[in-house]
Amino acid sequence: MSGAGPEIERLMALLSKLPGLGPRSARRAALALLKRREQLLLPLTAAMQDAAEHVTTCSVCGRLATRDPCATCIDPARDASMICVVEDDGSLWAMERVGAFHGRYHVLGGLLSALEGVRPEDLKLDRLIARVQGGDVREVVMALPATVEGQTTAHYIADRLRGLSNQIEITYLARGVPVGGDLDWLDDNTIAHAFKTRR
Known part of the structure; x- marks a missing residue:
């Protein structure tokens, strides 16, 4: 997207690195954030800064x-x-x-x-x-x-x-037929595993 300015280009490039966001989704997200600066962009910026400063990894369990x-x-x-x-x-x-x-x-x-x-x-x-x-x-x-x-x-x-x-x-964890699942829609491996681990 030429002519958008380096700040917008950088925002879109960073957003596109998030899981589930490709270039188009990142562009839409960037536009939504910029259009709603007070309601979205500034609170999101503050929340991200807060998370960067306070969120750590538990030394026991790793979460x-x-x-x-x-x-x-x-x-x-x-x-x-x-x-x-x-x-x-x-x-x-x-x-x-x-x-x-x-x-x-x-x-x-x-x-x-x-x-x-x-x-x-x-x-x-x-x-x-x-x-x-x-x-x-x-x-x-x-x-x-x-x-x-x-x-x-x-x-x-x-x-x-x-x-x-x-x-x-x-x-x-048990694997197999999900609750409410229809056998006709399940793949062969799921059915075979469900049958093998029946109780």
Whole structure:
């Protein structure tokens, strides 16, 4: 978009780097922000500055938080004997939204991927192993995506944890037919896995 000025070009370029925003969406977002400067742009700028100054990573579980350790890690009502391993904060927020898990979390910060060059040392695995070796953990729940990378990561972690102790139970989220799902619309792998893990 020529002639827009370097400030607008930079705003659009930065917005286009956000997940789900391509060049066109970034252009629309930039225009919306600029047209509604008082209602959107200035409050967003202030919120981003505030987040940049106050949001940190929990040294225990690896989640984004405004304190370290985070509120979940120090909550005495949480079951410290259970750790739910998730890929990122989005997955953690989804688990919390459901309200079915009352233990603690561990955020990996990614998944193993040969294509993207993500190796075990790039994830927060040493921190997880240290937590498990602390002795209080009896169950580790793998809540990773049902993708090749997610399953590879889950199996790698499970192998590492089994090498530490036979006392630790490693569980996985169930996969299969969603609530309200119609079998005719599901792919073959989902149906096969649902049948194999029937109860």
